[in-house]
Amino acid sequence: MNTVEKKPERRSPLPVSVLVILAILIIAWILPLPALKAQTSYSYKSRPQPVNLDWPSYGEAAVGAEGYGLLDSHGAQVAQPIASCTKMITALAVLKKHPLSAGNQGPTITITSDDVSAYNNYVAQDGSVVAVSAGEQLSEYQALQAMLLPSANNMAFTLARWGWGSMNSYVNYANKYLGQLGLKNTHVADASGFSPQSVSTASDLTSLGLIVMSNPVLSGIVGQSSADLPVAGTVKNTNWLLGSNGINGIKTGNTEQAGGCYLFSASRDIDGQKILVVGAVMGADNLTAAMSDSRDLLLSVDNGFTKVTVAKKNEILGIYAASWGSVVNLVAKNDVNVVTWQTRQVSSKLDISNKMVTVKRGQKVGTISAVVWGKKNNVDVVADDNVPGPAWQWRLYRRHL
Numbered sequence: 001m002n003t004v005e006k007k008p009e010r011r012s013p014l015p016v017s018v019l020v021i022l023a024i025l026i027i028a029w030i031l032p033l034p035a036l037k038a039q040t041s042y043s044y045k046s047r048p049q050p051v052n053l054d055w056p057s058y059g060e061a062a063v064g065a066e067g068y069g070l071l072d073s074h075g076a077q078v079a080q081p082i083a084s085c086t087k088m089i090t091a092l093a094v095l096k097k098h099p100l101s102a103g104n105q106g107p108t109i110t111i112t113s114d115d116v117s118a119y120n121n122y123v124a125q126d127g128s129v130v131a132v133s134a135g136e137q138l139s140e141y142q143a144l145q146a147m148l149l150p151s152a153n154n155m156a157f158t159l160a161r162w163g164w165g166s167m168n169s170y171v172n173y174a175n176k177y178l179g180q181l182g183l184k185n186t187h188v189a190d191a192s193g194f195s196p197q198s199v200s201t202a203s204d205l206t207s208l209g210l211i212v213m214s215n216p217v218l219s220g221i222v223g224q225s226s227a228d229l230p231v232a233g234t235v236k237n238t239n240w241l242l243g244s245n246g247i248n249g250i251k252t253g254n255t256e257q258a259g260g261c262y263l264f265s266a267s268r269d270i271d272g273q274k275i276l277v278v279g280a281v282m283g284a285d286n287l288t289a290a291m292s293d294s295r296d297l298l299l300s301v302d303n304g305f306t307k308v309t310v311a312k313k314n315e316i317l318g319i320y321a322a323s324w325g326s327v328v329n330l331v332a333k334n335d336v337n338v339v340t341w342q343t344r345q346v347s348s349k350l351d352i353s354n355k356m357v358t359v360k361r362g363q364k365v366g367t368i369s370a371v372v373w374g375k376k377n378n379v380d381v382v383a384d385d386n387v388p389g390p391a392w393q394w395r396l397y398r399r400h401l
Contacts (some may be wrong), residue, residue: 033323033357033358033389033390034323034357035354035355035356035357036320036321036322036356036357036358036359036387037320037321037322037323038318038319038320038330038352038353038354038366039318039319039320039321040317040318040330040350040352041316041317041318041319042311042315042316042317042318042348042350042368044310044311044347044348046308046345046346046347048342048343048344048345048346049306049342049343050342050343051072051303051304051341051342051343052300052303053072053074053297053300053301053304054296054297054299054300055074055075055297056074056281056284056289056290056293056296056297058283058284058285059075059080059202059259059281059282059283059284060073060074060075060076060077060078060080060201060202060203060280060281060282060283061073061074061075061202061279061280061281061282061293061297062074062077062201062202062203062205062206062279062280063206063277063278063279063297063298063301064206064207064209064210064277064278064279065275065276065277065278065341066210066213066214066275066276066278067275067375068275068340068341068344068372068373068375069207069210069373070203070206070207071301071304071341071343072304072343073202073203073206074202075202075282075283077185077201077202077203078185078201079185079186079187079199079200079201079204080199080200080201080258080282080283081193081196081197081198081199081255081257081258082193082198082199082200082205082253082258082261082282083193083194083253083254083255083257083258083261084128084151084153084192084193084251084252084253084254084255084261085193085200085205085208085251085252085253085261085263085280086156086188086190086191086192086193086198086253087147087148087151087156087191087192087193087251088148088208088209088212088218088250088251088263089174089177089178089186089188089208090147090156090159090160090170090174090188090191090192091144091147091148091212091218091221092177092208092211092212092215092218093163093170093173093174093177094140094144094159094163095144095215095217095218096177097163097164097173098140098163100140100141100217101217102216102217102220104141105139105140105141105142106139106140106141107139107140108137108138108139108140109137109138109139109140109143109158109159109162110135110136110137111132111133111134111135111136111137111138111158112134112161113134114161115132115134115154115157115158115161116132116133116134118153118154118157118158118161119131119132119154122153122154122157122194125194127153127154127192127194128150128151128152128153128238129152129153129154129155130146130150130152130154130155130229130231130232130235131231131232132154132155132158132231132232133231136230136231137230138229138230141217141221142227142229142230143155143158143159143162144159144217144218144221145221145224145227145229145235146227146229146232146235147159148218148221148222148251149221149224149226149227149235149236149237149238150232150235150236150237150238151238151251151252151253152235153192153193153194156190156191156192156193157191157192159191160191167190167191170191171188171189171190171191174188174191175187175188181207181208181211182207183200183204183207183208184204185199185200185201185203185204186199186200186201186204186205186208187199187200193253193255193258194255196255196257196258201282202280202281202282203280205261205263205280205282206263206278206279206280208263209249209250209263209264209265209278209279209280210278212249212250213249213250213265213276213278219248219249222237222239222248222249222250222251222265223242223248223249224237225237225242225243238252239251239252239264240291241264241291241294241295244295245266245295245298245299246266246267246268246269247264247265247266247295247298248265248266248267249263249264249265250263250264250265250278251263252287252290252291253287254286254287254290258282258283259282259283259284259285259286259290260281260283260284260285260286260287260288260289260290260291261280261281261282261283261284261287261290262280262281262284262287262290262291262294263278263279263280264278264279264280264281264291264294264298265277265278265279266298268301268302268305270302270305270307270339271305271306271307271339273339275305275339277298277301279294279297279298279301281293281294281297304341304342304343305339305340305341305342306339306340306342307337307338307339307340308337308338308339308340308346308370308372309335309336309337310336310337310338310346310348310368310370311332311335311336311348311368311370311379312332312335312336313331313332313333313334313335314331314332314384315331315332316329316330316331316384317330317331317332317350317368317381318330318350318352320356320359320365320383320387322387322390323390324389324390324391324394325394326387326388326390328359328383328384328385328386328387329383329384329385330352330365330366330381330382330383330384331381331382331383331384332368332379332380332381333364333379333380333381333382334379334380335379336348336368336369336370336377336379337370337377338370338371338372338375338376338377340372341372344372344373345372346370346371346372347370347371347372348368348369348370348371349368349369349371349376350366350367350368350369350381351366351367351368351369351381352365352366352381353365353366357389358386358387358388358389359383359386359387360383360386360387361383361384361385361386362382362383363382363383364380364381364382365381365382365383366380366381367379367380367381368381
């Protein structure tokens with residue numbers, strides 16, 4: 001019996017219209033979403049205020065602070081003798097040529113007959129000295145202590161002789177170095193400042209003090225009350241204000257031509273922030289007057305700093321707007337504060353990401369900064385709610401399809 005083989009039924013293909021719809025749906029789903037559009041409404045205007053400082057009635061003075069630079073000055077700012085404040089230049093020059101890391105003593109310096117002669121010459125001129133003897137050996141660090149704490153003129157000579165071979169070579173090197181530091185009104189004629197031709201201004205000295213205090217070796221030495229040396233024994237720091245009112249340096253100076261000079265530094269607590277203040281007083285009748293008036297100036301500096309709030313916690317700084325209609329506020333995560341000198345202009349900077357597609361509550365989307373002279377305090381900007389993705393209807397019907 002013959003059988004008829006049945007052919008399998010062929011299914012009819014999906015209609016073209018259905019395939020097109022499916023393709024549209026797939027494409028609509030996989031196409032990347034447009035980024036959220038940031039719209040900012042935040043603004044801040046700084047209101048600088050004048051500062052009245054307790055300046056001395058004579059000579060020149062200036063104040064500055066670490067991270068702020070020179071803050072203010074008083075007097076003509078004309079170069080004049082700076083006495084033993086010159087030794088800070090010597091110390092910086094020595095460490096530039098023979099660097100030391102904190103905690104190291106460095107190479108050995110052997111005292112020669114020339115060093116002994118220099119000691120005798122300064123004694124004859126009633127200059128400040130430390131006792132030395134031919135053949136004595138000191139480390140570079142000990143020599144710096146001997147020069148800076150008791151302000152020994154003869155040790156400044158020894159360091160110049162050791163480092164450069166002659167005073168002329170040292171002076172040439174030091175003056176070129178001062179130019180590199182941008183201290184245009186400062187010039188040295190010797191290593192100790194005993195020469196009245198070693199000169200500076202209070203503004204330059206303040207800038208010099210900031211450089212000194214940024215050096216961990218020198219900032220450590222100038223904050224010491226005493227040191228022990230091989231021949232001289234225990235030597236005392238001439239800075240008798242050390243330890244009072246936060247004073248932690250730097251250098252005294254006193255000659256007939258210079259009068260009293262004092263380059264000081266002090267750590268101050270301003271609205272919970274530690275600020276290193278540096279200042280200089282020049283041209284006093286004597287060193288005691290310069291130091292006493294420096295303390296008055298230092299204490300008045302505190303009132304010149306102020307804490308500025310450029311944005312408050314949860315303050316609305318702008319919004320993210322999604323093309324599908326969602327909107328979320330952008331807020332500061334914390335207060336945005338900066339401690340500033342009152343005459344300085346404070347600006348704010350708001351940076352919001354333009355690449356976000358969706359965000360969650362509390363997610364960082366940018367930063368807001370309080371800025372003064374390049375010093376910034378950054379705080380995160382966050383979304384105060386979620387931005388969900390769009391509904392399928394928006395994906396399907398958005399205009400660019």
